[in-house]
Amino acid sequence: xxxxxxxxxxxxxxxxxxxxxxxxxxxxxxxxxxxxxxxxxxxxxxxxxxxxxxxxxxxxxxxxxxxxxxxxxxxxxxxxxxxxxxxxxxxxxxxxxxxxxxxxxxxxxxxxxxxxxxxxxxxxxxxxxxxxxxxxx
Numbered sequence: 001x002x003x004x005x006x007x008x009x010x011x012x013x014x015x016x017x018x019x020x021x022x023x024x025x026x027x028x029x030x031x032x033x034x035x036x037x038x039x040x041x042x043x044x045x046x047x048x049x050x051x052x053x054x055x056x057x058x059x060x061x062x063x064x065x066x067x068x069x070x071x072x073x074x075x076x077x078x079x080x081x082x083x084x085x086x087x088x089x090x091x092x093x094x095x096x097x098x099x100x101x102x103x104x105x106x107x108x109x110x111x112x113x114x115x116x117x118x119x120x121x122x123x124x125x126x127x128x129x130x131x132x133x134x135x136x137x
Contacts, residue, residue: 005040015040028073051118059112066108070101102126 010016022035041049059065077091087095109116109123116123 010040013040028071030073030075048118052122055116055118059115064112067104068101069104070097071105072098074098103128 019035019038022038023032026032026035056066072094074095077087077095080091081087106123106126106128109119109126113120113123
């Protein structure tokens with residue numbers, strides 16, 4: 001949930017500088033788009049996001065990291081396929097790598113379920129269809 005904040009407060013917080021920095025750190029166009037649209041959250045949402053960040057930081061401090069390899073922007077391929085276009089082999093490979101990378105993140109969240117109390121909803125949002133979930137390679 002977002003809240004209304006005056007332009008003066010946003011300027012004092014240097015909100016545009018923060019957003020621009022986050023956008024520059026994003027690895028995909030959808031990520032850049034989402035960060036560009038970002039607005040301040042209400043205090044409860046901020047607390048919830050900080051708890052998620054703390055959980056990930058604690059795992060990182062234990063040298064446990066998430067493997068995001070293969071996670072790239074496949075939106076252009078989805079749009080093309082929705083228009084009944086034909087994907088090239090390298091585009092299909094990119095989609096396959098994305099699915100495998102998504103499974104890696106999902107499995108990480110599953111395997112660390114006990115330590116990730118606040119990230120459980122992220123896993124829930126990643127539920128795969130049975131056809132994709134059961135596909136190994």
